[in-house]
Amino acid sequence: MIPMPTRIFGYAAAALGLALAVNAIIVAYVGVYDIAYTRALIVYASVVSVLLGCPLAAAVPKERAFLLVFAWLADIAAVAAFTVAIWYFVSAADELSTMLVSYDNTDIFIAFLGVCVLLEATRRLFGLPLFLFVIAAFLYGLFGGYLPSAIGHSGFSLAVTMEMVWYGFQGVYGTPLSIVIQVVLIFVVFGVMLEGTGASNALIKIAFALTGRTRGGVGHAAIVSSALFGSMSGSVVANVVGTGAFTIPMIIRRGFKPASAGAIEAAASTGGQIMPPVMGAAAFLMADLIGMPYLMICLAALLPALFYYGALFVAVSLEAGKAGIQPIPPAQRERIDRKTALESLMFVIPIAVIIAVLVAGRSPAMAGFCAVIAVVVSALMFNPDLRRNPSLILNAIIKGGTAGASIVVAVAAIGIILGTLNLTGIGLSFASTVAALGENNLLLALALTALTCLILGMGMPTLPAYLVIVLVMGRSLRELGIEPLAIHLFVFYFGVLSAITPPVAVAVFAAAPIANSHPVATALAALRLAFIGFVIPFVFVIEPSLLLVLDSFDLGQFLIAILALSVAILALSTAFYAYDGAALSPMHCLFRGALGLAPLAALLSDRFELEVTVASAFLLGLSMLLRQRQRRFVPG
Structure with missing residues (x-):
């Protein structure tokens, strides 16, 4: 039985998730009501939602139940400390507009507490990779003055660092957070709601019906369904678990080896993040950062994504042929009946609405708002289960807000990295180093950048991984004279592909238990399937005509x-x-x-x-x- 305090925490986290989702819908329609207050409110609700939704008590073993009280008190103390820290930021933001603000030791200490609580929320959500990277950046800002001159800087006090990171709009509350609040959150809510309507089940059935005649059969069906749904989900792991629980056992039953079955789902789900139109919500962030229309981003990303999935199709066909697997017998093939066709409209209609609104010249945020409305209306029209139990829609909205909270926490934590980069100038130094290398050998500079992207992206969801990488690596590629769109897609690709790259390979570790296969064998099989994904970014950087939309076509x-x-x-x-x-x-x-x-x-x-x-x-x-x-x- 769940203890009462933990249940209360859960209810509070759900309420905050609902509030975040509703706020995302309102902001998408009417815009941001106040820069400082909006960012502070969203960060506060997100961090508290994570602290209460992932309480310390959940990690307390049953044999040490006496520690539960301390865990609950620690969570309450963390929420209280973060409440004070947010209040101090809001108060400082009011004074910042007059440029008559100074910070005493109490202000700095409270800001430091806020950063610590934010980092703890990051650790609970994403584990050690992002947590340690942010801490390393923070410590570099404080103690970089003690490092050799080649990698060091003049050194900054805790007060100066906190002013940059916490007070003001170049750190935690910087531009990336603003973009997420105004554009990305509504699409995170949209993606989770789309999953909650049951549209994914219809997509899987249609994928099986379309690919039943091919030798790859169920493997190809997994590729199609993961490509369609993965673009919306924003999480490779969620896509692997969501579609893989159904597709992986079927792939194995058709005669594929368990490691191959897990690899097919891992590679296909990973590719969903590079597939337009949503690209795990990163496309909207990319459009704002580059200053390019969203539809042009989608068009540019389409052909490389099709090549990636084309390579997966070829590889699965060859593996099926080598194993002697035959196409599914006609009597056993999936049929698209009227019910499945109607359920598929729950996916088709919202996507059509997004495209129509954007073509009409409205903002991506408005497209997201209209898509959420379309999801609710189409779900009520075509899914009788939702009509009988509308609370399922409410649950989907809450899950959408909770998913949005995780994105906000990640981006706020990345703001610490952004503040450190702005403060120390290490980004410029790194860019100069890579640019000097690229003057003699562009491919070597790109290879170094790709390796760095794979390392930085390991263990992180798509959007935070892209943001970290583009902040750290983007400037260095711009120094090489590469097209901005090609730069962003290059780092985005390798950030995404880190999900199947050992040693972390989160997509593989999600798929391997479902397939009952060894993670290393599954990772190697996934790399063999997705090899072209590691080549395509080099091609469109060297030959940007592949992206279709650039003036250099x-x-x-x-x-x-x-x-x-x-x-x-x-x-x-x-x-x-x-x-x-x-x-x-x-x-x-x-x-x-x-x-x-x-x-x-x-x-x-x-x-x-x-x-x-x-x-x-x-x-x-x-x-x-x-x-x-x-x-x-x-x-x-």
């Missing part, structure tokens, strides 16, 4: 990039799986690998890309044709 270079990626996907996939309708010998695998790498190398080095790409395509086609003819005339 060149049709000839665009077609070369399309052909090079297509050859690479087909050649490298057949090499990795040693199969192209029949088993490939080691020599054939090496030959296919060379054919796949050659056009990529030519494209990235900007040398003989047309000649090498066309030659590779010709040799690959000839190789596959000769093997097909050989299989046709060889008995058995």
Whole structure:
């Protein structure tokens, strides 16, 4: 039985989640009513919601029940301390507008308490990766003066650091938080509500119906459903658990190895974050940071995402063929009946509303507001369970607010990093270092940046990972003269792909228990499936025509990039799986690998890309044709 104080905490957290969701809907419609008060109120409600919704008491073992009282008191003390800290910020914000504000030791101490409570909420939500990174940035601001001059700075006191991080709008309450409050939160609420309507079940059924004739069958269905739903969810892990609980067992029953089944779901769910139109809500943040229309972001991201999923389709088909898996028999294939078709409208209508509102020239926030209304209306129209029990919609709204609280806590914590970067100038120093490296070797600079992005993104949800990475790495890429859109998509891709990259690989660790497979084997299988995702960002940085919307678009270079990626996907996939309708010998695998790498190398080095790409395509086609003819005339 749950103790009464813990239950009260839970009710309070739910009430705050509801308040946050309602506030997100109101802000999307009428706008922000006051900069300081709005940011302070949202941060306060979010942090308190996390403290009460993830109480210390939950970590107290049963045999040490006597510690529960101390856990409850600690949570109450944390809420009280944060209440005072927020009040001090609001009071200071009023004076800040007159530029007649000074801070005494009490102000600094209270701000420090607020930062500590914010960090504790971050730890409870996201574990150690983001928590430790923020602490490292904070300590760097305080003690960087003791480091060597190459990486150090002049040093700043706690008072100066707190003024930057807590009081003012360049730290916790900075521009990223403003963008999240005005644009992102409404889409977080929308995504969770969409899941709560049951639309995901209809999407899975439709995906199975569309892919039942293919050899990959259920594997392809998992890819389609995860691509559609993953774009909305904003969380790779939530997507893996939500769709994987249904798809992974079915993939295994069709004959795929458990590690492969988990890898398919992990790779497909990870790709959902790079798939327009929502891209885990990061597209809206990206549009504001770049100053580019949201629809152009979606159009630019579409082709790379299609290549990613195309590679997954090819890989799953090859693995199914190698394992001797046949298409699902006609009698067992999913059928799209009237009920499923109507339920799918719960997904189609809100997406259509988003696109229509944006095309009409309204703001993304208004599109999110209209989409939430469309979700509620379509759910009541097409889901009889929701009509019989409208409280399910209320629960979905509360979950949406709770999910929004986690995003706000993460972005507020990242504000500490932002404040430290602004204070110390380390971002400029790092940018200069990478720029100097890039003058001699752009690919080496990009590779270093990609590795850093993978490390920074490990263990974090999509939106916080993107924000951390773009704050730390964005300036360095701008110094290299790269298009801003290509910069943001580059760091976004590698932040997302950290979800399947060891050692953290959160998507893999979510999928492996469902598949009952070893995490390392599952991670390696996921990397083999999603290899092209690690290549595509380099291609659209070197050849930005792949993004379609930039002024530098060149049709000839665009077609070369399309052909090079297509050859690479087909050649490298057949090499990795040693199969192209029949088993490939080691020599054939090496030959296919060379054919796949050659056009990529030519494209990235900007040398003989047309000649090498066309030659590779010709040799690959000839190789596959000769093997097909050989299989046709060889008995058995």
